[in-house]
Amino acid sequence: LLLFATMGLACGGCSSERAQLDREAGNPNESRNPLDRRRRRQTACADWPWCLVFGAFLCGLLVIAGFAFSMGDLQRIFSPFDCYGNTCGSDRNIRVPGVPLSGRDTRAEPYLFHFSDLFATNTLSVCVSQCPNRPIDSLEELKQVFLRDKINYCSYDFPLLSANATHQNKFTGPCPDTPISRMEPVYGRCITAGIRSNILPNDTVNRWKLNNIYGYLNLTPIFSLLLSDLYSVWSLLIYIFVLSGLLSGSLVAGVRIFPRLAGHAMLVSCACLCSSATALLWWVFADQKSQLDAKEAVNFPLLDLETQNEDAFLVLSIVSTVLLLVLLFCLCVVCSRARYVGPLFVQAAKCVGSVPQLCALPIVTCLLLGSLFALWLWTLAYISTSALPRSEPRMIPSITMNNSLIREPIEPCLAMDRPSWVSWLWIYHVAGLLWIGEFALACQQYVLGRVACGWYYRDERHSAKWPVAGALADLVWRRLGTVAIGSLVIAVTRLPRWALSWFHKRLRNQKACGGSDACCVRCRRLNKSALAAAALTGEPFWSAAGAASDLLGNKHASLRLAALNSAGDF
Helix, strand or coil: CHHHHHHHHHHHHCHHHHHHHHHHCCCCCCCCCHHHHHHHCCCCCCCHHHHHHHHHHHHHHHHHHHHHHHHCCCHHHHCCECCECCECCCCCCCCCCCCCCCCCCCCCCCEEEECCHHHCCCCCEEEECCCCCCCECCHHHHHHHHHHHCCCCCCCCCCHHHCCHHHECCCCCCECCCCECCEEEECCEEEECCCCCCCCCCCHHHHHHHHHHHHHHCCCCHHHHHHHHHHHCHHHHHHHHHHHHHHHHHHHHHHHHCHHHHHHHHHHHHHHHHHHHHHHHHHHHHHHHHHHHHHHHCCCCCCHHHHHHHHHHHHHHHHHHHHHHHHHHHHHHHHCCHHHHHHHHHHHHHHHHHCHHHHHHHHHHHHHHHHHHHHHHHHHHHHHCCCEEEEEEEEEEEECCCCCEEEEEEEEEEEEECCCCHHHHHHHHHHHHHHHHHHHHHHHHHHHHHHHHHHHCCCCCCCCCCHHHHHHHHHHHHCHHHHHHHHHHHHHCHHHHHHHHHHHHHHCCCHHHHHHHHHHHHHCCCCHHHHHHHHHHCCCHHHHHHHHHHHHHCHHHHHHHHHHHHHHHC
């Protein structure tokens, strides 16, 4: 919409002024078609240094991805690691010098078994193929489980069949103390089964055990839990992605068939969808809160993840409600201006009818953005699991002669620790997502601008047979630098533009601040209209941004574009 408005204003909003200038210059027949001026310009690559900068930035992302794939392991997201630095359920474990039991292939052993889940941080732990599904009351039963089910609950290198009672110690091993309770897997860890449901209000012993177990489970990194949730619902994300594509296609078809009603239909559908999403968030928060309140009423311990979910849904519900109120207010304001959008939808429908290849452009962009996000999330998972082994001390609690509790150090365990400099890779990786995402959208904006400009100023002598292919070729060979710098500047200045708009309102009536006011005006106009102007005139980004700023500086144009922006964006 902004593109058609800019072209209309460029050729009609200031036509009388341009005609007067042409007559004064002695060129009464000078063409005001921007395509003629663009054809007369050189076809060299514009803004090529920024193309090199963008390429270097992509090379940096490739280096980070290579490092992450070499040091990371996706299995660490879902599975813990044993005392020897082995991630359960993985075949990419690193062999640590001096630790002979490290570097094992544990693909058949996805669960972590602690010799005592009450002292999980201090006892030995090994990876097992199955948690104990029945109580094991003696060492002989432990041997029978090994012979019958081929499950070894002792240390990896210990010959269990020759074990005796002196080989049982939950802190030093090599076998756990008996009896062993029936267990169930929770977050990949074997935890005593039934302790949550069988606890009594005055059962202080079991409550102490439960607090210890929950304290151990709370050590699970929140980021690992988030990635695990995303991995578990990946099929649902694909369904949502396909549904959004179908809705977008129906929207394009609606604009093509009912152009004058499309604006009002968008306003109504936007209000309904946002209201439904806000109501759903509040319903989920109320359900979470009622469950946690019931547990707190009986002094039941809670996982940190449960309380964090409640807080997250509360914040999301409040933010969604505020945004909904603002959106409804804006919709009421711009509803009266929707008539300005109708003629532009008519022109857009004619353009799509003349160049039907444009319908494939948003689909391709959507597929590219979806693939980009999937690849980015996959690389982020490897970055987050990039770790190096480190020694983790362990302490044995014991009682002295005077009944005082002391802790004695024993042989440490190995743990996988993430280096501190990995956080800087996250920042670079997030910046890469933002810039590449904006770059893809800017490429679509430029191609759409080139095609729409060629259609709007169509000339039978120079009409292209394949306008979309021609625009893509021009983008790839000559305009990648323009799109790269444009996407970066527009993304970086998005938040500052809001602040500059506030300063502009403050400085507008102060004559002493004319220079600062002019600077604020030009900076806050660094938006997508600059890319539309670059596609319209063929100029480099900064020249096109200046031309767009001059056009928006016209009083007649700024008033019309303000109405179009407010109605068209919403």
